[in-house]
Amino acid sequence: MQSTLPDSLPTPRLIIGSDELVTGGGGSYEHHYPATGAVQAVVPLAGAGEVDAAVSAARQAFPGWRDLDLNRRRDVLLAIAQRLIGDSTRLAAIATHEMGIPNLLAGGAAQLAAEWFSYYAGWIGKTGGEVVSIPSGDALDYVRDEPLGVVATIIPWNGPLIAIGMKVAPALAAGNCVVLKPPENAPFTALRFAELAAEAGLPPGVLSVVPGDGLAGSALCSHPGVDKITFTGGGETARKVLTAAAQALTPVMLELGGKSxxxxxxxxxxxxxxxxxxxxxxxxxxxxxxxxxxxxxxxxxxxxxxxxxxxxxxxxxxxxxxxxxxxxxxxxxxxxxxxxxxxxxxxxxxxxxxxxxxxxxxxxxxxxxxxxxxxxxxxxxxxxxxxxxxxxxxxxxxxxxxxxxxxxxxxxxxxxxxxxxxxxxxxxxxxxxxxxxxxxxxxxxxxxxxxxxAPFGGTKQSGFGREGGIWGLREFQRTKNVYIGLQ
Known part of the structure; x- marks a missing residue:
């Protein structure tokens, strides 16, 4: 079927490290404009091979991003926030084409996402370092907060830009690299975000974008090179995420449904x-x-x-x-x-x-x-x-x-x-x-x-883990204790 790609939409592709792919092992998806039902783009989907390449790129980029001067990491996140605000008109247009959000209301998402990046930029370098009291006084015991490594981030179609702010901002602030999987029917916001992040100075490989369906999701969640999974979506898919993650005992954060x-x-x-x-x-x-x-x-x-x-x-x-x-x-x-x-x-x-x-x-x-x-x-x-x-x-x-x-x-x-x-x-x-x-x-x-x-998350079948505040940052950190004998 013939597609007509609107000017506001980025080219459908996979972004893996420094590479951009217009085909993927997961096949393709015809994206229909919700307001008319007409096909407006054909989206290449990641398969297991592309997911593996994205995880490998993230692992290679991780040491450099983890060890980057903290002021520089902070500045990159602040630059991302500035670019989100500057690009709000186009991002709103993408949201309208992507899922039919009234354009009058779509512009606020860029401001909200920018606030998450600005907020977490302020946390960089401000956690860890606690000293544990040793009664005998013959040792120094202190705590380090360290990044996990590679975070698999699976976002929903109903609010992709806000989900990016809630998940990607704290993961990057903590020093992790991110493999971002947007759903097949809403890949464009994530792709445009990756373009803005690169313009802001985010190094290649720190963020990869692999649009995909359940095939890509399963490959990502079961990948042994992934250190944490954060997922927003439905309960049925969440159970599949947990099953796949169990193969490598990968920790998972879930934000699921509600009937509030x-x-x-x-x-x-x-x-x-x-x-x-x-x-x-x-x-x-x-x-x-x-x-x-x-x-x-x-x-x-x-x-x-x-x-x-x-x-x-x-x-x-x-x-x-x-x-x-x-x-x-x-x-x-x-x-x-x-x-x-x-x-x-x-x-x-x-x-x-x-x-x-x-x-x-x-x-x-x-x-x-x-x-x-x-x-x-x-x-x-x-x-x-x-x-x-x-x-x-x-x-x-x-x-x-x-x-x-x-x-x-x-x-x-x-x-x-x-x-x-x-x-x-x-x-x-x-x-x-x-x-x-x-x-x-x-x-x-x-x-x-x-x-x-503020912390955001649910109880019961609405998931576990929290996004927002220090609680959201700690989802993407591991705590290490260091004991030094002084005798």
């Missing part, structure tokens, strides 16, 4: 709560986000009023061309994902999991793009698939509760534990709920921006 509860109490600012329920639960990334509040838990006293507000706002949403400045909600990422979301909604209707309040349709006037109207279910059965399973699309489930204890029980009643949200003016309730909710992060009266200094 958004709890609204009668004393809340209902305007703000309704705006967030629609904006974060349906509009953001067209619902394709792991930490989005996709379960709306409403107190009985405000249930009817909130449902009226939410349904009205959902029906008024502008769904359409992502290049239109009036568009707030674009298409889903792929035809396959559109089918999965549609099937999940149809299954919920057939099973009578809840009352369909709006949505459940593709816009008839938007051609072959992967659009799906925001869909809201009310009075959802807490034990149903609709309430329990991550749909990863613009589908909101609304449930009722009567007491604080019931709200906590409903919120915690899933296999996931990534995020939770509370709307209340009661400070006592705020602290009690935050302690009781089984989630890696709790936000009160707002949607978090995930600042780089």
């Amino acid at each position: 509860a958004n709890i609204v109490f009668p004393d809340a600012d209902l305007d703000a709560a309704a705006s967030m329920a629609v904006g974060a639960g349906l509009v953001t990334l067209s619902g394709q986000g792991c930490m989005l509040p996709t379960r709306l838990l409403l107190h009985n006293d405000v249930y009817d009023e909130m449902v009226t507000r939410v349904v009205g706002a959902a029906q008024a949403l502008s769904v359409g061309d992502p290049w239109d400045s009036a568009t707030l909600m674009g298409p889903l990422a792929t035809a396959a994902h559109l089918e999965r979301v549609s099937q999940a909604v149809e299954s919920a209707v057939d099973a009578k999991d809840g009352a369909l309040l709006c949505g459940r349709e593709r816009p008839a006037d938007l051609g072959d793009g992967y659009y799906y109207r925001p869909t809201v279910f009310g009075d959802v059965d807490p034990g149903s698939d609709l309430a329990q399973n991550e749909i990863f699309g613009p589908v909101l489930s609304i449930l009722r509760f009567g007491t604080d204890e019931e709200a906590v029980a409903l919120a915690n009643n899933t296999q996931y534990g990534l995020a939770a949200y509370i709307h209340t003016r009661d400070l006592r309730r705020t602290h009690a709920m935050a302690a009781a909710l089984d989630a890696g992060g709790v936000a009160v009266n707002g949607f978090p921006i995930v600042p780089p200094g």
